[in-house]
């Protein structure tokens with residue numbers, strides 16, 4: 001079967017389970033799809049590796065990259081910058097690989113404008129209480145950051161209807177199965 005390289009936008013509120021779903025997804029799919037490693041100014045969490053989870057950069061470095069027009073999109077989220085490396089995305093698509101962007105809503109909306117052919121997927125929680133439970137249960141943010149992320153989540157959830165697909169992350173296995181189904185449907189000619 002032939003493959004069609006696609007840009008795939010994967011968005012959802014913090015704590016919904018995006019990272020958990022993607023870790024499983026990338027174990028189960030072929031190498032015709034790659035994960036776009038973002039740049040961020042936030043500090044690494046325990047276990048996060050520079051160049052694997054993110055490129056962790058200073059605010060100055062990030063702002064230099066903005067001036068150099070290095071980003072396909074970027075946004076400020078919860079007091080930090082996050083951005084997608086344009087060159088990486090274009091190179092991979094040109095090589096015939098699909099690229100998955102795990103990005104928040106403002107960035108997703110920018111990419112939808114610039115690349116209307118992108119496939120857009122929104123991950124939602126079973127309910128807001130469960131989202132808060134997961135975000136708190138991760139023990140990776142302080143209270144102030146958790147509250148900012150929950151505020152952002154309310155706005156993000158009201159924009160879910162702008163995406164082609166919505167996946168409810170009830171159980172991880174079902175969510176990953178659904179993501180794989182969408183990936184195959186969208187990339188096989």
Ligand code: ADP
Nearest residue numbers: 014015016017018019020134138169170171172
């Ligand atoms: P995100 O990347 O969207 O911020 P994470 O993948 O870090 O979210 O998940 C947040 C927390 O929720 C983690 O502790 C993770 O183990 C847990 N989690 C993820 N998916 C589920 C699920 N379907 N049911 C219960 N807990 C989940």
Ligand code: 5GP
Nearest residue numbers: 014038039074075082083084102103104107
């Ligand atoms: P976290 O700090 O939890 O890793 O990420 C916070 C939010 O930023 C998540 O919603 C994540 O999807 C998003 N994010 C990660 N990388 C990027 C990026 O390159 N651009 C944008 N706009 N958001 C990103």
